[in-house]
Amino acid sequence: MLYLEDLNIGDHFQSREYEITLEEVLEFAHKYDPQVFHTDVEKAKEHPIFQGLAASGWHTSAITMRLWTECFPIAKGLIGSESSLRWPKPTRVGDKIHVEVEIVAITPSRTKIDRAIVTYVTQAKNQYGDVLLISTTKIVVFKREFE
Template sequence: MTLLYLEDLEPGQRFPGTTRIRIEESRVTAFAAEFDPQPFHLDERSARASIFRGLAASGWHTAAVTMRLLVDSEFKPAGGIVGAGVDELRWPRPVRPGDELRVESEVLEVRPSKSRPEQGLVKVCTTTFNQDDEVVQTSVSNLVVLRRTKPA
């Protein structure tokens, strides 16, 4: 595992995911029951009558799975994946039981911190795909990344 310091990152770099996670129906309904208890996340019959036309994972479930996949990916910023905020989060299509998700991240921007010379901010677009390479989530996040050395 090679840690990536701020100086190692530049716009356009891509980091593929190294694992996939299969979305099980029992996990969809368990997550929804605890965190997003809407009928289209809990019950197939209710879900068929909804805009989803079938059981769909909560977007927040997709976001949580994406985080796990991101941690397991080749993107290893020094200091960990420490979020400073999310500029954009989109779910263009539902995640269904049986889907297998994977991620890919792209560095959009790198900038040293003016107030904290030991770190900087990296803007990253993370895209989550299903097994058919359809996009199920995109996010643009700002991450705190350590610098290898403090500037003089």
Template sequence: MESLWLEDLNVGDRFRTEEYEITREEILAFAGQYDPQPFHLDETAATDTFFQGLAASGWHTAAITMRLIVTSGLPFATGIIGAGVELTWPTPTRPGDIVHAEITVTEIKVSRSQPDRGFITVAYDTLTRSGQVRQRTTATLLMFTRTSPTGPAEVPQR
């Protein structure tokens, strides 16, 4: 993918990431380290909870979504720099889910005081193949123009 700068974007631009399959083992490992609650750690205990079965931590879903966006969703020249986020998890992420993210640019504001940068707002859903929304996010991201001090000459090659 070609690297994108602030001036390359328009409201309404859409992006789609690759897919990712979430395994039971990953859910248990993530929960064991970062969110050790019974509905993330124990299939039997999880059946008697609100989730009625093993569910990935919302933070695990967020981490997978971030990876998808970075590796295959938003090819921003200077990286994805968050300035604020709102997210919800309308349905639980389950073992075996194959997810991807669909992203839409909803707002672009160039800074008046520093015109070499601006903020964009993106809305994105993390979806299963059948279209179930596992995570819904609105994020404000800092972006730079090609002429910014962090422009092409200073961006490390991957």
């Protein structure tokens, strides 16, 4: 587990690969984002932007969250305080997604000496290096000495 003392601006973390399947794209979309370009292989081909089945951006985000927890093991958890994200390219069935994280800022709390806000940029990429998701996230990270 990583504490504030273990982190520095410029640190990089990279996850394992995760392959997205047709079954999970359809299951997630039917449950949480039921739009035809996520739920119907044939109708998705006619979509003017996607031109084929695309995983929900929220599905890509959920996979990214899973991969974050594995490659960026913060003590007491990834406690988010703010995030912004974009999906520059659609995630497709068969994509092998991995996550790259870079710490870009560490801001000590002004009122709580046991923690800081750590800002990091994440890119979720497929096997071709295409960026499927990019986010800037702020999390609360605790100091080891207050354990």
